[in-house]
Amino acid sequence: MTCTRSPSGAIPRAPEGAAAGGGAGVLAERDFGPAIPLDAAPFADLAPGAWVEGWSFAPAPLRRAAEARLAARGVEARFRSAWKTVLHALLEGEGPGAGETLDLLYPVVPGVDPERFLRELHPAAELFPGLSLRPDPVPSLPGEAPACHLLREGGRESRLTIPVRARTAPHGGQVLAACGWLRIVPAGEDAPVVDGPWEDPVEQALLAAFETLSQAIARRGWHGPGPHFDRLVLRIEAPLEDRPLPVGAECLSLAEALHEELYFGALDLLRAASGLPEGDRTLTPGEVVPQVVPVPAGAPVRLRVTVSPPPAGPHPARPAPPPVDAPELETLERPMTAGEIAAALAAFGGEPLETRSRRGRAVAARVRAGSGPGVVITGGQHANEPTGIPGALLAARALAAEGAPVAVCPLENPDGHALHMRLRETAPRHMHHAARYTALGADLAFVAGGEGALRPRMRAAVGADLHLSLHGYPSHEWLHPFAGYLPHGFESWSLPRGCFLILRRDEGWAAPARAALHAAAAALEADPEIAALNARQLATLARYAPSAAPERIGCVPVIEGPPLPSPHGAPFPVTLIVETPDETVDGPLFRLLTRAQVLAATAAARAFRAAPRPGA
Template identity: 40%
Template structure:
């Protein structure tokens, strides 16, 4: 084990309160990355010391204005009876910055009555302008020079302003300290640079569920996301690869962010890979039956998925993961054209695993069915996802997205193929003309506040836009008839149709038009692509990363229906 950093950072609210209690008669406005209860408690302590204080959220300040000062999501005190709410965003120098300010207002349109919110680009420097039936409020947006949200302090003694500028918070200082430790370490020249890089941070912050679908405000989740992708980008830069490259194998990057009171504690260490237990070979454990899968309210563990694969029968095959787990595949042979179904490539996208297993049970009963299934392609990532969900079940946990080597298994184009070997075997056994690759994406807003706000390279993924499809095809192929027929089948579900309509409407209010065609209420991206030998690859995308219960059941039911509908249309000749 190698320790890169072991540090403690004082809580900003505590340090600020201690400082200002020695200044009775002063007046202060502060913006920090803390929840409403902590901010109110600090303001009351200062009031007892003779200091007038207003302490606001530095993260998503406009939304917090509606939550904390207007009572949205509570009793609605400040907006009761208001017929029109017009918001103008701060002045922006670029189109991307203007879009960022629009996105930062999310999910107001979903939380307010339909049509109540008007959102326009404004010209108020550094402020949102909020008009409520003629009454205008200005909401300050504290930004660092980089454009990232930051802490801020305004301090007056009488009429004299003593300070008006950035306030370093533990949220920002913790991120900076972690990234400095990464930059200053003597890394080897050859990847992988480590087995596991664990970034353990115990800290305060905001964790608040909202009333609109799966939306929430979580600074700890945001810190996980910013650390994971920033560390990955550091190693991409160091290797001379473009940002967003998915081939680099740096090792497994694991930000582990947990709640605590008081000071923030950071420990960064390099650890050996955990070795997988052999639980999946325990024959005393019973696999979930098809009827139990149909009502499953949560993701499957790697062991549960392995047992479910065993229960399907067929001709089995397997590959090995980095941490010693098996990637299970099975092939059902028949006279119809070959088909491959895979799920769990990105292990925090979990509804596809259940949907694929449910679909396989149904397809196995189809006369002549010929298909191969790899239901959980990335069991190491799934094991990490299960562990991270123990502490943060509503977080996206993108650290579990890729393999334990840190790459995207699909991007491996030369041996050793590792986990991808199961997919390649499935294709070889079936001679597949269609690959159904089941995926998901964030079910609530995805941000990277410390590196701007909108996740670089994932701008179209920052807000959920319902269930959608991506069809990749080789040159000279045409899948439009197939896509029209498949989306018509899927849209026959009233529950899915209503779900998509609501998410697309909220997306439109905050982000503008969906950047690809919408067929039968389902967004569809159709692109020429030769990354696979299979002539057609259909990628499903359900916003599933943080959902449970009925929402998760809708997700895996939709994934199952997409597989069954696509197989039916493929075997009927719509992709010939």
């Protein structure tokens, strides 16, 4: 897999109705200057003979250019990456040479997750076979940044500072956040006169976005359930470059990280203002859309925040997408378009069921009659998780052919899907979690009405007690460097762990539910490619997050728990969620993960249908 980025300076097409003109309101528009402002203090004041070590969020070519400019003025400088600092340093020439071994001692800081700085090294050991990773307990040193120590052959040692500082994250907790840092030794001096955090322009833009939103919440009274706006657009322009890594789908992308920080940080601020508890998914503020735009190296870092008001009434119904031929689902190697989904669902046949999304798109299901216990299959609840969509269609087709009553909705969140397809136009290798929820900013399974209202109708149509909910999650590392590194509330999802299963069941349904779970796990393990993928990703997880080792059935991680409360009536007594690491993937891996969805779903349904019902 490779990682791509927008062409330098390319501007993503604005989402439909985006707050970028017309009646939209501009909440903020600021220019923060170049990514490394060499013509401003303190850099402009440096005399020949000075020495500078800086940590910046600028990409490597821009940092090398800044070093050259200062060298021309007689100033020796070294600019390092301010995020995933040690990994960047290894990639930029400080890693082990061919055949060399190197011990890397990562800091374990009191009061901080002992795996915090181990996580930041991912995937260094896969990139450098001669590298070993060892913990290094250190005392708390106020005012000093933690550091990694590199021990080379022959006893040589070097120290790599990790620039972080304590900060209150948008979710309200105290975190160690990545930050810029400057260390300046004037000409003729031995000790630095500056050695501490420095807000570089990218960091300033992100913090200003959150400050702008906080002010808007206070001024506009964005409290309570919402919706407060139709769409909120948080746009940062900065010189950014993605760096693909030759390890799975891994890619160093500050643009992707900023998208994630903007989106989840905004939701955290809005949730707190609405008085909802941490982790609550009933928030309905409106659609939040981050736009992170790479610009040429000399262009300034800019922030623009715009908002459009909520409509006075419901959005009008949208016409169906233009008709297209249904694709061959078994060989598909990319996310499906809305037209392809509609065509494939129509080809499934049966009786239609429909409701409308926030923006007036059809949320469509089909029902096929049969005999015996019925099954409901859904995909696309979180629209940036693409393999569940063809997976739901294929699983429904297979089970209906066996005579099972089946209701299938392959795309529960068409508004999120539309946003995801637009965001993919300029950054197909980014996760785009802004497309996860509906245009209300809501998780449809937790909010009454709307898209999720189709579920009880599907259940009633086939008499289902089993819900197969097909999902996905990031195929590469998911990180929030400005908010404590791990994604808040989703910490266990930060590294892939292969294809896995989540079972939610009532107490009285233990036997058929566990029959379904074990059958699904066995089907996944029996596929050599899926088993190999799981083994690789679980080994990586064990190296960088040993405390996150999951429970497993064979090579398949599993999670069990009770049904979650549903605003759409009584929850299904049994829900099996299939998770594949599919965000950002295409090609043969997309096809493999679609197959995993189908194998798990069909095996679970067959076992569940064959098992005795409670009280039988």
